Amino acid sequence: MQINGVSIFTNDGEFIEKGYVRVENGEIVKVSSGESSYDGENLHLDGKLLMPSLVNAHTHIYSTFSRGLGVSPFNPSSFTKLLEELWWRLDKALTLEDLEISAYVASIESLKAGVTSLFDHNSSPNAIDGSLKRIAASVNDVGLRYCGAYEVSDRDGLEKRDRGIRENLEFSRESTQYKKGVFGFHASFTLSKETLSLASKEIAGKLPIHVHVAEGPEDQEHTIGVYDQRVLERFHRAGLMTENSIYAHCIHTTPSERGLIKNTKGYIVVNCQSNINNGVGFPEWKRFREEGAAVLVGNDGYGFNLSNDVRFMILGPHYIQRDPKASYSGDLSPSLFGANYELATRTFGANIGTIREGSSADLIVLNYRSPTEITAENFVDHFFFGICDNISVSDVFVGGERVLAQGVPTKVDEEIIYREARRLYKAFEKRF
Known part of the structure; x- marks a missing residue:
């Protein structure tokens, strides 16, 4: 051609x-x-x-059905309450069919926004087994590359925690240039010492992780109060900070924590639009980069048009610092046009980005x-x-x-997919 x-x-x-x-x-x-x-x-x-084509380094395909969803009651007083009142209710209502159709929609919308590689972080406590395989099949069917992880957490009990661990391990064995698996965690404040120990025995040094880090202040507060460690110190001491791991957000981290990411050759993924929406703060990504960390761009499942997140990333510092020189378009070169492609190249084993x-x-x-x-x-x-x-x-x-x-x-019928999504959404909404 x-x-x-x-x-x-x-x-x-x-x-x-x-x-x-x-x-x-x-x-x-x-x-x-x-x-x-x-x-x-x-x-x-x-x-x-x-x-x-572009790379979305952190997204949540399962968020597709959040669009237009009526949430009541909804009066969150903290980030944890926001999770409880919206996202943890939503993920419990999802079925494998919901995930499958959500992945079709997310992939089509990503394509139309120029994105062809998705690094997804899934959560579906009542539809764990085979969830990553179903999502990957939809993404690949549309024609995109997919790297998936299941969000292991203790919040839904030990049986579902163990199933989440198995889901990550089983999916990681399915490896092609279009489909890869890493090991997913939700966040430190929903993970016990026992859970980190179990995961470490399975993957330490062998499989990259994909984890939320200090998105809200509660993550650090809980971890310090219960374990007398900061979030990334916990993961490091557990032997889980493997090369090519993805650390989403990192808003409430210290330079020494971020140094652990740099030293273990991991990646910080900032999701500025979502962070502003959730009211959790804004990542000091320029400082992260000055410290030597690799900073990538994701969107945390806030739609699938990465261009919006690019705008928020560059313009956010102007508002926060009241300085139009705080960041500029050229700052995209090391991230969107640099580290995002490096992660995709290393993950999929294809030379992506030039x-x-x-x-x-x-x-x-x-x-x-x-x-x-x-x-x-x-x-x-x-x-x-x-x-x-x-x-x-x-x-x-x-x-x-x-x-x-x-x-x-070219590979799927867009009209059929959206019609099926609307049909499945009706039943999902009732469960929600």
Whole structure:
């Protein structure tokens, strides 16, 4: 296959005003300016912009049915109360069928927002067994890459805790370039000493973890009060801070804790839009980065358009510090255009994030007509101020396969999926 007539952001220092990309066996074999004849399939997308597809480093597919959900009573006085009154009620009402259809919807909406790799953190206490496999099947069916973890917690009793542990272990054995499993935890304040010990015996040093860290202040307060340790000190002493692990939020952490993430080659994923919505604070991601931590962008399941989270990440510090110089669009380069791709590359074993010979053909085609010149140096400015403003994705390729064509998913029937989602939601709402 050859994609012709596009401008190309390679994400390795070059912007090609008009050129072509040739793909064979899912891998890019030629990138060049100008034109070239090709005997195979030719796509002519003149005037459109080609760039690497995006990676969502922390999301909750199970949150799909929260849209329009009437919550009563709802008067949370703390982050824990918010979890109890909304999210922990929602996850208990989910069935495997709900998870399956939610994953279809999340994948379609992610595709249309330019995202092709999802790092998901699932919770469904009454539908644990096989949940990750069902979600992964839907995500892969739409054409995306999926890395899943089940949220182990003590809050629903020991039997469900043990089933959560088994779910993580069983799913982690199913490994392809499109499907990976890591070990999930909810948060320290819902995890006993015994639970960490059990998990450590199974995975210490062998499997990355995906965990919420100090999203609200209660996580640190509980952990210090009960265990006389801070959250990440607990995980480190348990031997659970394995290379390539994902630490979501980290709002109420100290430099020494974040140093543990850096030293064990893990990743901090910030989810700024969700944090503001939940009123838990704002991650000092610039400080995290200055300390040497790898900072990635996720969205915590707050919809599936990552562009919104990009906006909140960059603009949040302007408001908090009352300083328009506090952050700028170029700060996306080490995160969205850097560490996000590094995590995906290491996880899936495919070279994701550049348009260059030898890279996996995970690509998005954008309708973006700029009134000003685009260069390699100012592309991130165009992405932040222009593309994100009203992202318009026409085509998506994952491993060279065209999974979105002219805005329409190619592997699934979008109308049938949304109709089925609305049908299942009615029963879910009654259970909720």
